[in-house]
Structures are given as structure tokens and as C-alpha cells.
Amino acid sequence: MKKKWLMLGGALGISSVMMITTGVSAFASTSGYDAYKSALKNTRTIQNVAVQASASLQDNGNVLASAAGNFKVSLNTQTASGSADVKANGATQSVNFYKLKDQTVLKSSTNDTYYVEQERDKEKNKNDAKETLDPQISQQVETVIDALVGNLKDYVAVDAKTDGSKEVSAQLDNSQLPTVVNAIAPIVIKHASNHEQDGEKKDNNANELPFNHDVLQASTPQLTQDIKIEKVSFKANINAANYIEHQEADITISGKDASGTAHQVTVHLQANLSGYNTTTPDTIDLSGKKVQQMDNHQHGKFHGDNE
Amino acid sequence: MDPILETHQLTKVYRNNRGIREISLQLHAGDVYGLLGPNGAGKTTFLKLITGLIRADQGKITLFTGDLIDQFEEGMQHVGCMIESADFHDFITAWQYLKLVGRFYPNITDQRITEVLEVVGLIQVRKDKIKNYSTGMKQKLALAAAILPNPKFVILDEPTNGLDIEGTVMFRRLIKQLSEEHGTTFLISSHMIHELEQLCNRVGIIVDGQLIQEGYVSDLLASGQSLEQFYIHELECRKGGKESA
Amino acid sequence: MHKWRAGFINELWLLLYRKKMIAFFTFSVILPILLAVSLHALQPILGLVAVSQSFPIQMLSIYTVVWIPLFILTMTADLFPSEVATRTLKLAFLRPNTRFQVFCAKVAALAVGIGALLVLLGVVTLICNVFAGTALSFAEGMGVFKAYVAAFVAMVALSAVFVFVSQFFKSVSGFMVSAIVLYVALKISPFLLSAMSTFSPASYTDWHMLWISHTVAVGKLWSTSLYLLSSCVLFFTLGYYIFDRKEV
Known part of the structure; x- marks a missing residue:
């Protein structure tokens, strides 16, 4: 009888101690997910930064389109500047832009016109209001995302270097993606490509855009069946000061187009950050230049003003 | 003794x-x-x-x-026993139940099960689900289970x-x-x-x-x-x- | 040992004699086939791969979140509260086996039930793959096998919690309602308290996903495995403690 209670007590004692220690160690161990989250939060506090970003789209190994850009962003002065090059079908377009306190200026390499958009006071206020709300909302959003990710945050591996920097990476195969993503993504991809084509036709009359993002669209293979996300990978470097220095992501999608040809489409995105809190965006002097005003009554779309 | x-x-x-x-x-x-x-x-x-x-x-x-x-x-x-009311998993048959009981004791053959079912008079209904049994039949089954292992x-x-x-x-x-x-x-x-x-x-x-x-x-x-x-x-x-x- | 085996085999037979368990298993087999067939039919509209190589894992993820927990609940209800309600617990107690053996037999039967469900699901989904022309390579098959084993561990750990909880109930409906509420609450709790995603055994229903990843640290898998195993031992011991003191 005594032996039985000893066994029971022993099992209870050992298992609860084990449970607490392994639980606490699992809880306390910083996964790559936490490291990245912390760096992301920290990086968001910087006031200005220089960003080098590039993106490319490959189909069966051929580069369909690529884009590269250099940006300087300053949050405290609400200014930014930068240039972007877009290469598609062998043609290159580049765009320079300057966001000043009260106006945004765009210039394409294809012509000499500077497109200027005046900031409206209203919108500015809206932005301010958003920013004050932000910490609270982001806290809630963070909790929800954490819960959704759950134990899968361990997907993200972290490699701590001796100099205090970290490399965070994750790679998800098709089977490792959440079922919901696997089920919905192909449908979205299929429909997205179709819809955007429709949109393109409608917008054809407004051809005086500073840049033509449709160039990209036209060369993308139209996947209609057997669409599947093959792989998603992600990598980020965090420096010793806990700022994100470099991050890149790859998404590989496979599928077949209407004629039955197999495609493997890879999207590659990457960004390098530098000059934390020491960057000043460039400004532009518009005097003596050809200027065209733009009105942005339609959200997200630019239309030439009546001349 | x-x-x-x-x-x-x-x-x-x-x-x-x-x-x-x-x-x-x-x-x-x-x-x-x-x-x-x-x-x-x-x-x-x-x-x-x-x-x-x-x-x-x-x-x-x-x-x-x-x-x-x-x-x-x-x-x-x-020890064989029937305590309090005769309760069974009523979704099984008398035969299935006695098979379950017999598994705990050595040398309980199908013949032995037939024997006790005959003794208590349930041999005719051995393939019926227990839920269709009357109180008396359940009582007989409990008795059969009690004496099954000799x-x-x-x-x-x-x-x-x-x-x-x-x-x-x-x-x-x-x-x-x-x-x-x-x-x-x-x-x-x-x-x-x-x-x-x-x-x-x-x-x-x-x-x-x-x-x-x-x-x-x-x-x-x-x-x-x-x-x-x-x-x-x-x-x-x-x-x-x-x-x- | 012989006595324990008798009790265990009896629990398995009782499991088979219950019609709803057969229905559970049948439905578990049919669901993946139905899904595979209907996805195949919808393929031109949806444009996705009907039965891709990840089908066995995707189905597993669906099953471990809802279907298998529901199976565990139903079976636990049959093994414990239902036996109390119908006063059939004494049938096992009056046999020449100790209560520890009775308890172990029931838990083992539950584990076998979970295992059988997983084996069925694995086999059916792999067969679906073969029919869809997307049969898995040996390495992929091993990955799937690993995931299923991990899912089994996580599901047994979850069932330990339910077995413990079920000891407090004398009726099936009371237990079912409370256990479903508990499970939903456990699933929601990480949204309110992030520590719950580590400390609640119910948060490990997608644990098998970590085993097919290439980037997850081995130490992490070990510590979570140990966590789940010790949680199993803890809740089964607590459950047994109450079960042993039951007066029927």
C-alpha cells in the first residue's frame, strides 16, 4: 500500500517538475520569431533610415522582371526620397521621387516632367491620429498574431553570431504551410491575375502615368491550374544594436497555364537598411522645371490634371 | 482451517x-x-x-x-459475484459479455460459456442485445457471469x-x-x-x-x-x- | 500481466461493439476520400492541386484540431463517465485485476483508438495520393510518418487532460459539454495570455508541423517532447488518483 502511494507521489512530483522546467525553458528560450519581432519593433522606433531594396520575378529560372531602389526615409520630418529602377521585358524604367513636407514629387526617366501632388491637411491629420492609436492596437495585434502562430514560431531558427548580431531564418515547404493558406492562396493567385488584367484594360486611357506597373503584369505567366505554393523562405540579419540590417524573402509558386505548360514562378524580395538615424532624405528644387500637378481624389490612382 | x-x-x-x-x-x-x-x-x-x-x-x-x-x-x-443491481454494457449480447468475463480466468472455453448459459436458461437469447433483456434475464446473466469461472x-x-x-x-x-x-x-x-x-x-x-x-x-x-x-x-x-x- | 491484457482486450472489444465508434472510424476514412474527390472535381474552378504531396499532412492538421479531439472526448466519455452512469464500472472492478490495471487498460484502449484513427487517415490519404498521381517518395513518406507519430504523442497528451477531467463527471452529457467548453477555452486562451501557447497541452495540436520542418532546432523538439510526455504522466497520474478512490 505504502509502495503504491510512493509511486504515485513520485510520478506526480517528477512529472510536474519536468513539466514546469521544460515548459519554462520552452517559454523562455528566445526563438528566431521573438528575436525578429523584437528587432522589428526596435527598428520601427528609428527616425530615419536608408533602404536599398530589390525585387525580382522569375519564371522557370528566367528573370521576367526586376526592380531595385534606393530610398531615404525620415519619419520625424515626414520626408522621403529615392529612386527605383524597374526592368521588364528588357526595357528599363526608372522613377525618382521626393516626398517633402507638403508635397510629393515624382519623375520618370522617360520624360522630363515632374509630377507634383499636394498633401492635404485633412489627410495629414488622419495620419497623426493613426499614429497615436498605434501602440495600443499594435499590442493587441501582436498578441493575436502570437496566438495564431502558436508553437509554429519555432519554425524560425536563430543563429547568434559572436559579434552580437543574429541571423534569423525560416523555410516552409508546402506541407508546412497552414492548411488555410494552402487552400486559399492558389484561388487568390488565380483570380488576382485575371482581375488585374481586366483592370489594365480599363486604365489604358490614363496612359500618362509616371510609371507603368502594367509592364510587369503583362509578362507574368497566367497560371490557371495546379497552382500551389511550393516554398516560402525568409531570412533576416539583425545587427548588434538590434536593428534589422538585411532581410529577404522568397516565394516559389508552381502551376500550369492555360496551354498546360508548367511554370515555376519565384518572387524574390530583399531589403538592406543602413544609416539608422543619420539619414537625411534628398530634396528637390522645382524652380525652372516642367511641373504637372496631380489630384488624388481617387485613392491610390493618379490621373493627369486637365491641362 | x-x-x-x-x-x-x-x-x-x-x-x-x-x-x-x-x-x-x-x-x-x-x-x-x-x-x-x-x-x-x-x-x-x-x-x-x-x-x-x-x-x-x-x-x-x-x-x-x-x-x-x-x-x-x-x-x-x-471469487464470483453479483453486487447490487445487474448492470451491463447493454449494447452487447449475453454471449459477448461472457466472453469478456471469461478472458480474465484460465480455461474458460466456449463450451463452458454455453454450459452456464444453459444452466441459467439464457441459451436461446444468447445472441440478443442485453438492452432487450428483462430484469430477471439480466439477473440470470449476472448469475451466469458469477459462476462462469468455477x-x-x-x-x-x-x-x-x-x-x-x-x-x-x-x-x-x-x-x-x-x-x-x-x-x-x-x-x-x-x-x-x-x-x-x-x-x-x-x-x-x-x-x-x-x-x-x-x-x-x-x-x-x-x-x-x-x-x-x-x-x-x-x-x-x-x-x-x-x-x- | 495476463489480467491486464484481458482487461485491455475487453476494452478494445467494447470499443468495437459501440456503433458510434465504428461510425467515427468510417467517417474518418470517407472524409479524406470525399475531400480528394470533390477537390478534384472543383479543380478547374479553383485552380489548385487537388491532392498534392502535402495532402496527408494537410488532412492531419485538420484532424488534430477538431476531429481527433472530438473522438477523444467521445471515447473518454464512454470509458469513464458513461461507465459510472450505467454502473458498469463494477463489472471491471470485480474481476481479478487491480484498479490500476483497469485504468491502464482503458487509457491504453484510448491510445490504440487514437493510433488506429491516425493510421487509417495516413493510409487513406497516401492512397489518395497514389490515385491522384502524386505518390510520395520514400523520404517524403518518412516525413509524413514522423509527423503522424508526433501527432500521436500530442493527441495522447491531450487525451490525458480529458481523462483527468472526466473523473469529475458522473454523466456523459455533463462531461461532453464541459470538456468542449474547456477545449475551446484552452484554444482561445493563448489570445489572452501568450504563455498558454506553451503551457497548455491543447496548444500542441499542430505540433507535428514542427517535425517536418528543416529549420526547427533539435533541442526545441526535445524539450517540447519532454513537456508533452511529462504532461501525459501528470494528468494520467492525477486521473488515476481520483479513479482509484472511486466508490461504485
């Missing part, structure tokens, strides 16, 4: 203050012991205690030669409840036969006093959780009393004693 069952100062009191108090009892091999008592006197409580269904507050139970709690497996190996000691709680007349006759014959031919020891609680008078060699009377009287049936009959007269007399004595106290 060691007793088959021995309880020493067995006490179990429920929260409502009912239960049994300090019951000491010995059963010897070959005994057919009848446990008599009014409803709620504690007969079933006693039977549950000696089969380990409930735990005693105090006291000791020795089954065969070992302590019931410490050597439960060894002790119960030779136990040395059989504990029966109100075995004739719901039994029809042939069933009662079958039951009486069965006990007599097992007792005489195999020397099986029985502990039977019942209200059927005439039944017990015919079957038992010893009786004990439990009232208000206490074993107030015990004796050999042959002694009683020799004194010219019937078991019924003896029982009523004891109950009245107890009542009288209580009132005068």
Missing part, C-alpha cells in the same frame, strides 16, 4: 451517517451464509466492502489467506430479485448443486427468508449497520423456531432494547 473470508471490526460510515459499524464475520469453506436484514441495513455496503468496490474506514478484510486490498488480484481470482467463493446480492418462478427454482437448485458437488462457499444477501432457510447453513442478521445475531440454521430449526420467527424476534428485541435504552 483458514476461513474463506474474515472481516475484523469492519466499519464504513457514509456522509448521511448510514453504513456499517464494526462487523466481524468469518466464513468457512463450504458455508452457505445468508445475510438477512431490513432495507438499508447495510447488507450491500458490506458486500461492496468485501469485494473492494468501496473502501473501509476501519477494519481488515482477509479473503482466502491474503489481505483484500494488498492481494486483490489473487483473492478475486477465485469460483470457490460466490457472493450474491439479492440474487432472486425479478426472477420468475422457474428462475427461482433454477437458482435454488444451482446453489445446492454447487455447494454439495463442488463445496463452493456462498454469501447470499436476500429478503427471501424461506429461500435462505432452505439454502443456508448459517445466517447473520444485520440491522442498522451492525451484525446483531449469527447462528447455524440447524440449531434454530432444532429449537423449533423457523428462520422467520427468529428474525422477527431479533428485530423486535432490538427495537425493544432501543426503546428501553
